[in-house]
Amino acid sequence: MAFPQVEAFRGGEDLVRVVGHRGARGVLPENSMIGFDFTLSIGVPLLEFDVVLTADNVPVITHNHHLHAPTFRDADGQFLIGEEPKVSSLTFEQIQKFDIGRLDGQTAYGQRFPDQAQLDRVRVPKLVDLLDLINAPENGNAYLMLELKSDPDLAHDTTYRESFVGRVLRDVRGTGLSSRTILHSFDWNLLAECQRQAPDLPTSYLTQLPENADDPGEDSSKTICPDFRGRRDDIPHLVKDAGGAFWCPYFADVTAESVALAKDLGLCVVVWTVNEPEDISRMIDLRVDAIVTDYPGRVQRHLSDLGMDWQTA
């Protein structure tokens, strides 16, 4: 069975795909509609983003299970201080009171994105807002890498898992975008549930070796990721055996051998999150299928300079 949404991410000899990470986090607020719009407007039709459920069961696009203090401001325009409330404890309407248009430059996280435009009155989007955008005629070539963010507190709750996957699929199917969506997660149990409920949607397996450090300010997903200690060279096989279509390793984890093995197994190799020029060059040299980046323009520049493409004509 050939999945069009898998082929949309597959590279070639002179083709490495570019995937906008949370839209284009280096340029615009992450997981915002304006960020998705920008990425599509520059000819990068592959979008990665994160989905979490609100208390009233609305799939929204945001990265962390808690409102992320360095990017969430309250109604008074102040970045959150103290305990970050859980997304799942708030209704969609309550979450709309927060503004995600700026970064707190006092935090290590904020300092990572010195070029990001700063806006006001930017709100957490619903998953369906993005799905509707993708359905616009001018975005007919766009494809989605939809990350389901598994709640670590509920990682072993099968009822939650079923209902989360079901709720997300309702939106994807309701907007007719099943053939343009990949389901993507660090949580292999959740991906198994995706396959059970939606055999027609390919799955994408995020991995990160325990020895490689997380970027500052990121919500680690290592607790829900399998333990790969001692199995580094087997990961592509594990993904294949689990029924995955994509292997999505942290870029620092891959080697020429592991990329070659994954490709031999028919997997798409999609690396994240590649922002530094030397890392971009290395990933292009390795001919990964696709590069997930906060700076899609920067990766385009690298490919353009090499006479390579990121899209087929």
Place this chain on the structure above:
Amino acid sequence: MAFPQVEAFRGGEDLVRVVGHRGARGVLPENSMIGFDFTLSIGVPLLEFDVVLTADNVPVITHNHHLHAPTFRDADGQFLIGEEPKVSSLTFEQIQKFDIGRLDGQTAYGQRFPDQAQLDRVRVPKLVDLLDLINAPENGNAYLMLELKSDPDLAHDTTYRESFVGRVLRDVRGTGLSSRTILHSFDWNLLAECQRQAPDLPTSYLTQLPENADDPGEDSSKTICPDFRGRRDDIPHLVKDAGGAFWCPYFADVTAESVALAKDLGLCVVVWTVNEPEDISRMIDLRVDAIVTDYPGRVQRHLSDLGMDWQTA
């Protein structure tokens, strides 16, 4: 007489304006409609751009008098090689055959903008294309810094000068944007002609000290700029005496004293082109009125981190 378009660029104690240079050259192709759209979309409503006349007398938005080889590709997708044709030797229709969506990474100029998105089928816009965009209801707060690029070959031709200024003014007046446009140039004779034909449009005087180097790949305008050797400290007086509303010095030329003097004279101080973090910080410390930058998001980040604004509410 108070000009609204002058006040739109004036800073304050906690207010330094941000002006998108050629749109946002660090992010998107320079002097392109997609670049202007982006800059407006991030809440930066002040745009700087360059106007040149075609052979059939159409004001178009492009920086150099010759098609700029590092940014112009022919119908076969190749960057120009050999002699660059003059804009004034080509009709608007001929110029539309060139694509300005990418940078040639083999050139020093191309290497200056490593994050610029690379696009295809991007065309040189007409001045009226931008004026029409500014007239859209959502851009009601936008103001234009319209640079008239004086042809060095015709610098002393008064007939050319009259007709160039007249043709540009026809577009500005025809779209009803006189009160939202500043006329901006390195050529003080041309600015005198602007004042003669359009006393209702304020003028902006670009200056660059001969001892400060041009950025790589730029078309120097020093030949049409007055010679400021030995008159460095007098420049604000010279601008004021010439009837200028803005003094637009190269950022490396200004000092605390010259900024203070210019402000005392009632001039707006608008510095260009400020891209490096330490230079942005210095210009903010000096409380220039406005910063012209290829990276508007970067300047927003600096101001946001300092609790400062770039727009009044």
